[in-house]
Each structure stands twice: as C-alpha cells, then as structure tokens.
Amino acid sequence: MAHFRVSSAVLPIAALVLTAGLFAHVAHAADSFLEPQGPIAAVQKTHLVRATLLILIAVVPVLCLVPLIAIRYRRRKQSQSAYAPNWDFSARLEFLMWGVPVVIVAVLSFYLWKATHRLDPYANSFGEAPAINVQVVGLDWKWLFIYPDHGIATVGEFGIPVGQQVAITLTTDTVMQSFMIPALAGQIYAMPGMTTQLHLVANTPKTMQGENTQYNGRGFTKQKFLTQAMQLQDFDAWVNSVRANGIPLTTETYKTLAMRTDRDEVQAALGTATMPLNALYFTLDDGDLFHSILHRYHSGQPLSVAQQPGTVSYGQESGQ
Amino acid sequence: MTIEYSGIFGRLSWESFPIAGLIQSPNANEIVANAAAAIVIVGAIAVIGLLTWFRLWGPLWRDWLTSADHKKIGIMYIVFAIVMLARGVLEGVVMRAQQAAGPGEGFLEAEHFAELFSTHGTIMIFFVAVPFVFGIANFLVPLMIGARDVAFPVMNQISLGLTVSAGMMLMVSLVVGEFSTGGWTAYPPYTGAAFNPGVGPDYWIWAIVVSGIGTTLTGINFAVTIYKLRAPGMTFMRLPMYCWTIICSSILIVFAMPPLGVAALMLAADRYLDFHFFTNDLGGNMMNYANLFWLFGHPEVYLLVLPAYGIYSEIFATFSAKRLYGYNSLVIATMSIAVMSFTVWLHHFFTMGQSALINAVFGIATMLIAIPTGVKVYDWMATLFRGRIRFSVPMLYGLAFLMLFVIGGLSGVLLANPTLDYQVHNTLFLVAHFHNVLLPGVLFGLLAGYNYWFPKAFGFRLNEAWGRLTVVLWTVGFMLTFLPLYFVGLMGMPRRSFSWEDPSFHPYMIVAALGSLVLLSALLAVVAQLWISIRDREKTRVPVGDPWDARTLEWSTPAPPPPYNFAIIPNVTERDDFAAAKERNEAYPQPEAYEDILLPRNTAIGFVLCVFSGVWMFALVWWIWWLAALMSVLIVVAFIAWTFQTDTEVVIPATEVRKQHEAWLEIVRNSDPVNRDHECAPENRGLARPDMEATT
C-alpha cells in the first residue's frame, strides 16, 4: 500500500506543476484581454488581478492550513498534538470566520459596483472624440457590420479608427448570438427583434480577432472576424476602399448573405476579385437595412421558415 | 424541407437509425456514432442475457423493481447514476480528444460534437448528479432520523421510475434519431421548431419534463419525511448535518423544479402547437426562457452541492474523531445558501443587456453566497483541527475537495463580477469553473459518501487501497483536465467549439485530453474497486454495523439494516446520539419488548409508470400520436387503479422482529471491538472500541 501513499502525494503536485507551466504560457495570449488593446479591456484586466488577489486572502489560508492541519493532527502512535474531541465552538473563531469573508466581499462589492458602472457596455465612458456608429447583425454564421454614416457594410473585417469611441448597436437575423472582441471589450448578446449596445475603443493600430461565443450550429467556430484598428486617415482610406470595391447590398444580396452558410461559403457566392480573401465589402442603398431587419420580427405577421434567415428552408419558395 | 410522416410510425423511418448514416457515408464520425449505438444495444442485450442465464428475473422483480424499501430504491438510483456516469465520462473523453486534435483538425462533425456536449451536460446534471445525490439521501435519511421509511414509499418508487425512464430516453436517442444540439440549457430560438425541426430538442424536452416530475416528487417526499417522521427526541437542532442539507435541497426542489417544467413545456408548446412563447415572430421572447431556465438552474447547482456538503460534514467529524465544529454556524450557512440561491439567477446572463445597476446588484448578491460557503470551509477546517485524523478514503476525498473547491470558489467570485463575466462568459473559463465545483464539490462528495456508507448498505467494506487509487486518479484527472481550461478560457476560447484555430491553445488541449483519460481510468478504478471488494467480501464483513466508529444514528443498526431499519424506534437525547451512547457504554441496548411493524407492501406501480412514461415520451418525440394518446390514458388508468388498492402494508410480527434483532445482538456480543488501528483489517467486524491508543 506504500506506493499509493507516495503517489497520492506526488501525482497531484506534478499535475499542479504542469498547469503552472501552462500558466506561464498564458503571457503570450494575443487576442485576449490579458493583452488589452483598449482602455476597457485594460480595466477588465486590472479588475481581474485585483479581485483575484483579494479573494486569495480567503483562499490561501485554506490551501496552506489544510495540509498543515492534516499532517499535524493525523492519527499516529504517541501523538504529541492536542486532541479536543468535544470542542465544537469558539466565539472568537466564529467572529473571524464570518468576519473575514464579509470584509472581503464588502471590499470586492465596492470595486464591483464601480467597475460595473464604469464599464457598462451601454455607456460612453472612454473615448472623448465623437462616436462612430456601427450596426452589427448576427447571421448564421457571420457578422455583418453596417456603417450607416458611411454608407458601407462589411463581413469578416471590422474596421475602426484608433482612439475613437465606437458605438455598436447589435441584433441578429437568426438565433441568439454573443458578440465579442476580447482584446477590446467584453461580450454582449445579440437577439432577434431586439437591440443591444456595446461601446469600445482601441488604443493602437492592430489586428484583433472577434468572435461569436454562443453556439449556433455547424458553422459556429468559423464565425470569427478580424478587427482592424487604424489611424483615422487609414480608416478613411479603408472606408473609401470598401465603397469602391463593394457590391450593392440589395435585398437579393442580403438574402444570399443571410443563408445558413459560413463565411467561406458566402465568400464563394458573393466575393469579387477586388475584395480581400476573407472579407466582403458592400455599399448601402438609401434604405435602413438594420431597422428593416428588426422590423421583420415586429410586422404582426407570422414568419414562415422560408422567410426566416438561418433556417434550413430559408429562401426556398414556400409551398403555399 | 418536408418531413415524412405516417400515421402508424409518425416520423420514424429507416433513416432515423444511425446505421443508415454509416452505410451511406462510412467515416470516423459515423463510426463513433454507431459505436455508441452499438454499446447501448450490446449493453442492453448483455444485461438481459446475464439476468436470464443466472435466473435473476424473479429476484430482480420481487426484491428490487417492486420494492418500496427506501434503501433498495436508493441503491437502484445509485446504480442508474453510475451507468449514466460511465456514458457521461466517455462523452467527455471523446470531446477532449476532438479538441486536442490540433487547429482545425478533428474526427467529429460539428453537429455530432454538439450532440455530445448536449447529452454530456444533460446526463451529468439530471441523470448522474441528481439520482446519485438522491440515491444516497434515499438510503440514509430515514436511517439518520430514526424512521422506518420515507413518508411516501410508493411515491418514492414512482420518482425512481420516472427518473429512469427519462434517462432511458437519452440512451434511446443514441440508437434512434439524434439528440438535441442546443446544449443542456437548450436556449430557444435555436431549439425552436424553425431552426431545429428534428427530434433532438424533443428528446431533451420530454426527458427533462418527466425527470423533473420525478425529482419534484422526491423533493416533496424528503421535505415531509424530515419534517414529520423524525424519531422522538430528534429535534431539528439534533439532526445530523446531512439531514439539514437534504431539507434545504428538498425545499430547493419544490420551488426550483417548476420553472424548469414551465420552461420546457412552453418550449414544447412552441414546437408542437405553434405557440409563440420564445419564437422570433409574433411577440415571442426568448429572454423569458433564459430567466425561467436559470430561475431553476441556479438553485439546481445548490441542491446538488448542499447534500455533498452534508456528506463532507459527517465524514470530517467521523474521521477526525471529533464533534462537528460550528453546527449552528453550518446550519445557518446552509439555510442562507439555499435562500440566496434564488436571488442570483441573473448572473447567468449578465451579457443580455440589462442596466449596469441590475448587473451590479445581482453581482453583489452572487458574491454574498461566497460568505456562508467560506464559513463552511473554515468550519470544516476547525473540525479537522485538534482531531485525530485518519486518512481513509472518504477523508482523502474530503481533503482533496477542500483544496480544490476553494479554487472553484475563486473563479466563481471572479465570474460574479459582471465586468469579468463579459470577458469569460461562454468561454472555457466558465466550463472549468462549473466542473471545478461539480467534480471536487459534488462528485467527490458522492464518491466519499459511497465509500463511507457502502459497508452500511452491503455489510462489507470497500477495498481501501483501490479506493485511495481512485482518489488520486480523480484528483489528478480533474486537475489536468480542467485547470488548463481556465487559461484557454481567459484567452477567449468559446465553449462548445468543435474546432479552433489559435495554435497557442494546443498544449492546453493536449493536457486536458490526457487528463480526461486519467478521469476515465479513475472511473475504471471505481469499477475495479467494487469488483475486488465483492470478491474479497468475506474478509471485510462488518455485521455489527459501525466500521468507522461513527457518530450518527444509522451506524447503530446492523449492516445491512433490516427492512424495518430499527427494531425499536430510538429515543434521541442529544446530537450525535450514537456517539454519546458509545461513550456512556450504552450502545446496542437490549429492548424490553418488541412490537409488530408495518411496512409498505411491494407494488409494481413505479415500474408500470416507468414503462408507460417511457413509451409515452418516445411516441411524443416521434409524433406517433395514437401511441401517445394510448399511453396518456394508460398512465391515468394505472394510477387510478393503484388508488383502489387498500391492502398496502405488510405486518412483520413482533416475534420475527425479536428473532432477527436478538440474533444480531448476539453477533454484537460475540464480536471483538477494535480500535482504529484495525479499521481496515479483517478484525474490524463493525464494533468500535474507544480509541485511546493514539492519544498521550
């Protein structure tokens, strides 16, 4: 039985060392809030560290004392350690046991309150320059970025100017999805017939990955996009290039776009030689596409599966 | 898309069987699907074959399936839970293997992977954790409070029947059709008829509804049992800590299962009758589903973990040879956790766009739960303090729990911060967190309880060496599998991803996959431990019934206990009554007189409802309307017919009770008491001697 005792001590420690090694590896976590590219993610990272340290005040004693107590008070021949079989209460200890967690939670709550309000995705707390408005529509399985003020729309590439507040309004034209660019800010759900909001700011010109985190079918893992943070003049050039190379986002084009396809598949259907390999560019006509998408679910009329983007039957002529 | 439909078979057709897919396109994905189906079929045939070969159908029917004895029902729950655990662990290994394959690699198709995470979650919560928790509760609660059975023994049997038939639906879904791809939470509109017209979500819905009814009945049963059937003198503040956790769990069930039932039935109405609760069009609102589901879902995790806390409380006291420290504190903490668990459901969707104020309030409410939970951990440490700690298997599980659970608590409090949740919600960080509380928290507790009370249930101890090996394997397996996921989650990898691209994830995924193999070997070690223990049972018999020098009432009975539990209902005078009696040298008293004992008579109603409800669910899933209607009628008729049964009890005459009890007292008198040096030796017949050797 001796070898079990040895292994019981060694193996968990080995496992810990291994995971600690992996932790060191995290330092190179590009595309996550551990390497923040904007003030919101930066505050989130600070908050993570601060909260972790505070909680460790309660956790570390457990991690240290449990092995110590277990060893010191183990049952053995001629044990010199105290034994108090009937001891089951101490007012002083009780005060500590309840008091320490209460104080920690109180302090944490203070920071939580502050951070939650400061980082409210609906609030415009960071950028001072005027906001760029972007409307984001979740489709199966790609994100459509509409720039109503610039008359353009993109898929797969999300261009934003550095240092400016980006005010995003989200919805989906299919099932619920969750929009996130980890290096810039946290996620927010996008839901059909409803809008949510997210504000973010990028500090430096950089390419960052964005994604959907809410499982929505076969193409879920391909629902990624590149966020291009650019200097203002580069952004303007980018907008012009989208406008120049984009195809009009007509009702028919939108229908193709909204099919149950991942970005590669829709690229094959709509992409042109002048667009980048992993992005689609569109120009907008006068209509308010975003609100017509929202209106789809508020018309007061039933929506057949053939009219519902994201279903297998979408776009087919319905039998009736 | 047209769905083929016939009057007799509904939408069931040749294409519904996975073998059709294998013939059409033989690839790794289809092979895995068919292998799973084959395991189910071969397993079922093997069980039927073995039962027939050893002529066990009669005993199985008489002694088990029709029994209303809470102890047997409890054991059946646990057997069912372990079978389902095997499937859940295997699914976990397959998923880890898929994710370890490398960027963009893997052998499974996306939809198949989605079925795996959906069944894995559904099984582990509803068909492993719940039946295991209530299996142990079934066995223990009447013994602990000094009762002969639960308040409603037949309803107890029905609960088991409904849970098992619902679990069988998940097995059937492997062989016929497919399961939902919507995760264990089954959020609409994804699971609605428009986006998922197949049978998958329907399997989920009916399994959840029927097992939910079973669980609700269990909750009612145990609340009433503990409120009303306590032995004389067993006041609330003398209850074993475990019973307190079961009361809280039962109350949670009574209030928390209805939201799940409502949500699932509303989803069913949407899918079957074209209602508009959660649809995109005509005013449906999927946010209502999220609220309902988590109004259930959050109390659910506490109704699982509280009984595990109860088990640890008993174990820490027994194996430290001490009283439980801070009983009052623990009671208050348990009750406050139970109540507060209803006030925090919104933290499961901080990211749905509520105002910062609401998020902050729910975030703080969530962190408040950490206070009583922390107090519990410290109370347990104080229980160990100045004890005489024996590193038996249950205690090892307990120590591993204390160390690992606080890490889960750490990540839990982090997740309670809305601002951090925005980043790690829906990522593997969340997956790591809830596995961190459910494995070391719930599963370790259940396995500790299994090792602790096994000798009480079967009359012999489990193998100690193999038991220690299981602790090591579960602990190491857990750490390797789930600690890396915290980091990948912080790096932004979404949960439920069947593939990924970022090469920096790869080492984590490989370690996690290796860890899952360790977890699989841990499961195999549990089976091996059982096998070896059964083989060596003659050397580990503990007929007297108290192998661990334990403190609570159940240990004062024979092992295994007689059907009536107590020949004479004990008169309780203090907390840890049995420990006190041993100290006073008054354990195992000679009764002055015996009385006739009334016990619930065997009945087939639970089994009948199990079969009928199983067929009913299958018929609904496959739109076989005539069969569903027929089964609905049969279920009602069977129940009404049962209410006409008036002769529901059997009498065990006082002479028989006397004979059995005196024979056991004779064993007690003829057994040598042992001290704790010989706890794991063949000399330990279950009679404890005061343990002074280890004290100066």
Add this chain to the structure above:
Amino acid sequence: MKRAPTHSYPGLNLGRRHPEADKASEVVTFGFWVFLMSDLVYFGLMFAIYITMIDAQAGGPGPHELFNLKSIFAQTLILLTSSLTVGLAMLALKYNLPRSRIVMWFGVTLVLGLSFLVLEMSDFMAMAEKGGIPQRSGFLSAFYGLVPLHGLHVAAGCIWLIVLGIQLRVFGLTDLLMSRVVRLALFWHFLDLIWIGIITIVYFGGLAYG
C-alpha cells in the same frame, strides 16, 4: 385495522378521538400542502409570463376584443359555489352524516365543475372565432398557457371526484378515504384561489393594461 364508524374525519379535530389515523393523515396532508406549494409556483410563473407578454399582441386581437366578462362572472359564481358544496361534503364528513350525503355533495360539485369547464370551453371557442387562438401571438400563447392549465386542474379535480365517489361507495368511510376527502377539498379550494388570481390578473389586469 377496522375502525368504528362513529369517528370523525382525520385532520382538523380528530386527534383526541383517533390519534393514529390523525397522525397518518397529518403526514399526508402536510405533503399535499407542499405539493400545492410547488403547483402554486407553476401558476405563479405562468402569471409572471402572462404579465410580461401582455403587450406582445403582435397586431392580433387583445383583451378588449376577446374577453367576455359576463361569462367570466358566471364561471366565477359557479366555481365559488362548487367550493361551498365541497365544504358541505366536508361538513357531512365531520358530523358523521351518512356517506351518501358526502357522495351527493360530490355529485353537485362535479356538476358545477363540469359546467364551469363547458362555459370555459365555449369562451375559448368564441375567442377562436375572433382570431384569438394561441398561435396568433405571444400574448395569446401566454393566455392559453395559463387559463387552460387551470381548466386542466379542474378537469383533474372532476376525475378525482368521480373516482373518490366510487371508492366511497365501494369501501365505505375508511381512514384512508376520509383523508383523501380532506385533500380533495384542499385541492378544490386551491383551484378557487388560482381562479381569483386569474380573474384579477388575466381578465381585469388584461383589460386594464392590455
């Protein structure tokens, strides 16, 4: 285990005269209360869903077009009266009147329960004629998720009345059946309570805010 017919019903005031049956009945009755509590949560949630969906009419017919207060008034009177008749059955049990009296009051209650259901069904049919079907809108889904759920409970109560009536005839007033009468009465009053909620929240609330 036979008991003398002079004993009153278990539950409220039996203790002194028949302690064992009283004790057994107390456990079951308490359990039934717990069940009702759980059932009440079901209804509570459906009420909550109804309130959140009162505006989700999606251009379909709303409370003003659909609700017929006269019929609701009649249904209310019928259901309240049926609670009275169940109460009279309980009194018959308490004062040791012949069991045919209990069965008779059960019969009256059954007739009232069934006429309630008939009126409710005709209400639903009238609503359907005006386009008020559950498939039309979220609001109507919530309505049909809640009100017929109560109706289903009433129907279950009616089946219970029939079954228990038959059992009283077959087995006489045994301890078990007497405690079942108590529980059936509890259940029936519970349905009344829910109905009060329905007229207040679904009908009046719907008309006021819908």
